[in-house]
Amino acid sequence: MGLSRRDFLKVSAGGGLMLASNLAPGTALARPPAPRLPEAKGILFDATVCIGCKACMTACKEYNKLPPDHYHPGEIWDDPIDLSAKTVNIVKLYSNGTAHNKDQEINGYSFIRRFCMHCVDPACVSACPVTALTKDMKTGVVRYNKDNCIGCRYCQIACPYNIPKFQWDQAFPQIVKCYLCDHRIAQGGYSACCEFCPTGASIFGNVQDLLKEAKRRLALPVGRFADYPVQRVDSAHKAPRQVTPYLNHIYGEKEGGGTQVLMLANVPFTKLGLPQLAPESQAGASETLYHTLYKGMIVPYVVLGGLFYLIYKNTTGHELP
Numbered sequence: 001m002g003l004s005r006r007d008f009l010k011v012s013a014g015g016g017l018m019l020a021s022n023l024a025p026g027t028a029l030a031r032p033p034a035p036r037l038p039e040a041k042g043i044l045f046d047a048t049v050c051i052g053c054k055a056c057m058t059a060c061k062e063y064n065k066l067p068p069d070h071y072h073p074g075e076i077w078d079d080p081i082d083l084s085a086k087t088v089n090i091v092k093l094y095s096n097g098t099a100h101n102k103d104q105e106i107n108g109y110s111f112i113r114r115f116c117m118h119c120v121d122p123a124c125v126s127a128c129p130v131t132a133l134t135k136d137m138k139t140g141v142v143r144y145n146k147d148n149c150i151g152c153r154y155c156q157i158a159c160p161y162n163i164p165k166f167q168w169d170q171a172f173p174q175i176v177k178c179y180l181c182d183h184r185i186a187q188g189g190y191s192a193c194c195e196f197c198p199t200g201a202s203i204f205g206n207v208q209d210l211l212k213e214a215k216r217r218l219a220l221p222v223g224r225f226a227d228y229p230v231q232r233v234d235s236a237h238k239a240p241r242q243v244t245p246y247l248n249h250i251y252g253e254k255e256g257g258g259t260q261v262l263m264l265a266n267v268p269f270t271k272l273g274l275p276q277l278a279p280e281s282q283a284g285a286s287e288t289l290y291h292t293l294y295k296g297m298i299v300p301y302v303v304l305g306g307l308f309y310l311i312y313k314n315t316t317g318h319e320l321p
């Protein structure tokens, strides 16, 4: 299997992080990892409750004024197959063997949503050299300011979830991703994907409450009926359902320093396309690397040296007049 340009950049970035950890043993991080904000907002997605109806995708498009995405040219309906500059939330399907059994790894299937995880200590914010991406210090939403963006796309390379997308087809391209419907939160509302999810597979709320709800579900006896809140974690609207097995893992509780989007499932998250991440945030380490390298002007000299070498290599025998 070939190495894509994006993978190459990620490997380079990973190598850079290894370099950072090896540059000076015992070197203090530029800053400690960021803690969870006490009033942070987020979403709990429970794959065992999801029926794959994609109402969350439709609502996301409508309330964020996103255009249809045509995977099959000529189609008139929205048919994305992955996240793009036109699609910031997608429901995907895992299937195995006969695919007969819901939420089973073998001969089963599971739905999974992919959208911005709103990391506690976001690598995209850390990598952005011009603070076009910022984290709201109350809600924890990772926002974007198009006026600051210089289009370097470092955020795309830094994000471990492959979330930010670039508007390649626009004259003045922007980075596009889910902003947790912060325009709706600012008006006392909440994420459209949760408001229109009919089953309660996606619920909105304070992350601390979402974590408690996720732990409650993991402790429920399989086969018994239990009430599951719909739309919001603190909603009076609850749907009774028979509890099905869960993996004992709340994805996002710890991964990469934690995320404000939390997920439950009964199929291993790596099979659902989510990365396996160490519990430590990499954002502090990457900032240490940038600070260390730029402090000694190592990067500019290395880049200049590389450029001179390439020019020399490509012009040997073709000296300029």
Ligand code: SF4
Pocket: 115, 116, 117, 118, 119, 122, 123, 124, 125, 142, 158, 159, 160, 161, 162, 163, 164, 177
């Ligand atoms: S998932 Fe990616 S884009 Fe979203 S906050 Fe985390 S690093 Fe940034």
Ligand code: SF4
Pocket: 056, 059, 060, 061, 063, 064, 088, 089, 115, 177, 178, 179, 180, 181, 191, 192, 193, 194
């Ligand atoms: S929070 Fe809003 S922008 Fe994000 S996936 Fe849900 S509907 Fe889309």
Ligand code: SF4
Pocket: 049, 050, 051, 052, 053, 054, 055, 056, 057, 091, 111, 113, 196, 197, 198, 199, 200, 201, 202
């Ligand atoms: S709206 Fe809810 S049930 Fe339907 S696909 Fe989205 S998360 Fe799943």
